[in-house]
Amino acid sequence: MTPADLSRTVLHAVHRAVAENALRASVPARVRVERTRPGGSGDYACAVALQLAGDAGLPALQVARILRERVAAEPGIGRVEITGPGFLSFTLDAPGDSDRAVLDAVREQGSAYGHGGALRDEVLRFHHPREVRAAVTADAVRRLVVSQGARVRISCEEAGEVGEAVEAEWALLGVTVDAYGTPPVTSPADPIAPLIPVRPVPAGATAAELLKRLGPDATRWGLLRPASHDRAPLGDELLVQGEANPLFLVRYAYARTRALTRGAAALGFTAECGAAPAPYEAASEAAPYESPARPLVDLLADHPRLLLAAARHRAPDRVARQLEAVAHAFFDFHDSCPPLPSGDEKPSAAHRSRLALAEAAGTVLAGGLSLLGISAPAHL
Incomplete structure (x- = not known):
């Protein structure tokens, strides 16, 4: 269970308590959980009971007890304690259990994970x-x-005489516009949602010029990878077939995950995330979860939170940077813990578990590229 998962779980418990009339309080938009401070109890702590107590007209300790009953049995949570004036302290299940839950979620939800x-x-x-x-x-x-x-409508400033040509070029980039011209702006008496301007630093080139030189995928990556307030580098480096090119790195990582699945099939085995503690091989017995897999698993677990933050901040560049981080972590893991056996080695439970992690990484990479409007080829 990730911090984002835990936050949603606690918020769901508040919703349930209110729906069941155990609490009479306004449900907050979100619930904040934080790492427990040194010397504290559990893995994470939450002050939501203190936040709700005044509105509910109950002591914070009583609110905490009401919420504890509705959280303690949730998957991924080992123990819930009440500390101090009404803090909820959570001890999560063993890392192996929560990590397998992440891989299960990716497999079940596919490209819609997050x-x-x-x-x-x-x-x-x-x-x-x-x-x-x-x-x-x-x-x-x-x-x-x-x-x-969310439900969305996009409008563009008046197209003018070359509107059809511009629209055709944008269509090659996967762009559609719902309306041209400036729609009416909302007023206190008008229920229409207000206009949200999208004005990144201009590209300095037309769609036709970029498509001719870079093609649609490299053009979209080049335009979206920088933050909107930064200039977009749109040189030939976007076409370099090497790991110094982040777009190539991300797509190559995805293609490699697909190649691993094909290779495993040829050897007669498939992924199984619950097959063994691997791919969480320890760097040492004293630190059993410090392995090359750890950064990759953590990035996959954090992916839903990242997507929501990118949506709230209207920041596709955050998704691009997340995909780069996943690609780097995947290759570090792949090189240290090969998912396929070598030589005369037989496929083992460790290989099946490693393959599950590799496939989950590929699923996240493909889903993220899709959100950016960029293809994810299985062969490069």
Whole structure:
């Protein structure tokens, strides 16, 4: 269970307590959990009971007891204690158990891993200038917020005489526009959602020029990888077939995960994340979870939180950087803990478990690239 999962679990417990009339209080938009300070109890602590006590008209300790009953039995949570004036302290299940839960979630949800409904009550209207980077950014932001449940409409400044040509070029980049011209701006008497401007630093080139030189995937990556307030480097380095090119690194990592699955099939075995404690081989007996797998597992566990943050901040560049981090962690893991046996070695439970982690990494990479509107080829 990740901190984001724990936060959602506690928030769900608050919803249940209110729905069951055990608490009469306003449900907060989110619940904050923090690492327990040195000398404290458990892995994480939460002050939500103190936050709700005044509104509920109950002592914080009583609120904490009500919530503890509804959290203690949740998967991934080993123990819930009440400390101090009403803090909830959580001890999570053993790392191996929670890590396998992450891999199970990725396998079950596929490319939709990390999607959710946190923004399901939001109706968003984005408006951008008739410029290629603005159009691609608005499209990527649409994909992100829709993945979190929001409803979206995108408008573009008046197309003018060359509108059809521009729209055709944008279509080759996967961009669609719902309306041209400036829609009405909301007023206190108007329920229409307010316009949200999308105005990154312009690309300095047209869609046609970029497509001719870079193609659609490298163009989108080049436009989206930098933060919107930074200039977008759009040179030939985006086409380099080497690990110094982050786009190549991410797509190559995905292609390698697919090759591992094909290789395992040829050897007659498949992934199984619960097969053994591996891929969490220890660096030492004293630190059993400090392994090359640890950074990769942690990145996969944090992926849902990252996607939600990127959606809230309208920041597709955060997704690109996350994918780069996953790719680097995957190769570090792959080189230290090969998922395929070598030589006369027979496939083992460790290989099946390592393969499960590799496949989960590939799923996250493909899903993230899709949110950026970039293809994930199985062969490079």
